[in-house]
Amino acid sequence: MSQQHTASTPRKAKAPPPPGRNRGGLARYVVAAALARTADGGAVVAVVLLVTSSGGSGTLAGVLGACITAPHLLGPFVARSLDLAQDGRKVIAAACLLYATALTAGVLAYGHVPAVLTGLLLATAGTCGPLLTGGISSRLPAIVGPRLRTQRRAQGWDVATYGVGGTVGPSLVAALSAWVSPTAAALALAAVAATAAGGVLLLPFTAPSHGGDRTTILKPGATLALIARTGHLRRTVYLTMVVALSVAALPVTAVHMTHILGGEPATAAALTASYGLGNLTGSLAVMFLPLTGSPDRLMRRLALGVAVSLLAVAAGPTLTATIAAYALTGILNSCFFASTLAARTEYAPRGARSQVFIWVAALKITSGSAGTALAGSLTGANVGLPLLVGLVAVSAAVAVATVEARFTRADEHASWTPPALRRW
DSSP states (O other), X not given: OHHHHHHHSOOOOOOOOOTTOOTTHHHHHHHXXXXXXXXXXXXXXXXXXXXXXXXXXXXXXXXXXXXXXXXXXXXXXXXXXXXXXXXXXXXXXXXXXXXXXXXXXXXXXXXXXXXXXXXXXXXXXXXXXXXXXXXXXXXXXHHHOSOHHHHHHHHHHHHHHHHHHHHHHHXXXXXXXXXXXXXXXXXXXXXXXXXXXXXXXXXXXXXXXXXXXXXXXXXXXXXXXXXXXXXXXXXXXXXXXXXXXXXXXXXXXXXXXXXHHTOOTHHHHHHHHHHHHXXXXXXXXXXXXXXXXXHHHHHHHHHHHHHHHHHHHHXXXXXXXXXXXXXXXXXXXXXXXXXXXXXXXXXXXXXXXXXXXHHHHHHHHHHHHHHHHHHHHHTTTOTTHHHHHHHHHHHHHHHXXXXXXXXXXXXXXXXXXXXXXXXX
């Protein structure tokens, strides 16, 4: 009797885990993001080495390298597909696979087909780049859930994946190019990108933000207009761009500082490495001691900290002091980056979050490229000039942001909803 009763009693269906409760979701995210960003971070170096090692001109190497980076500007137009998708994981995984395929084809075709065709293949890979960077970051809030402290800690992990990608990618290329060939290095990056696709598909599923009504998803132009008229997002954009432009001068300045500091040519490598270690240290700090407070205020304070550290780099009297200043700049810039991720997460409307993430990332990359070019032109006049220009630019941006925030605080406070109360 009891057996019959048991058999006829329907079993209760297991409820899906609430957002942020997916076991191992963050760990899987970190692995997938690090793989994708390693591929994206090393591709330019691989392409440049491929061209120069085969006797190609520096101009051709620069142009083909730009074919990887320049298409990041198209990111906001690619991002809408992520907001429209029923399953964003599939869009990002497809981008990883296309990146791997186009990079492989471009590398193998180089020298056997016209350079224009190689450039088009590399540009195809570059167009996927924004989804491997900002696109993946836009998935993180739904994975870790609405708890603010958990989000801030996860953003520290996200910053670390960018640091890993920017360090491991070029290092892997340099090592494989020396041991085997630049072609093998580029193919290894393609394999890493393909592996990242599998990692992305293993991420926890998150329901689409449009809730079945795709007409609610803004178009790229409308998203940019939204950013422009929303004070929190507007300040996020111009502070991100100015800081990126300023710190982009550090690698260029490091090369020229060896003459002033009286060090060996390896001094430039030591300065750059200390900046990279500072970035890693900053991301670790945010993991274990998550940022607290309003992202808008955090961005302004940390940007001002970056300006002060740039002054320390420019005024460093000794090599040791300059190395320490480079490391401090890396730490503060890493924390600033984490605060911009928090701002994008907490201020962007859910239906346009992916586009906001990628708009900011695209403009940051563009500004960083401009900063590198500006530093190259200014160091001829004075080694410290790019740093001073960056210091003034960041200080001015912080001043403008502070004044703007004070005048608009009442309106924005009334319209802003705390992230913990939003629908996930």
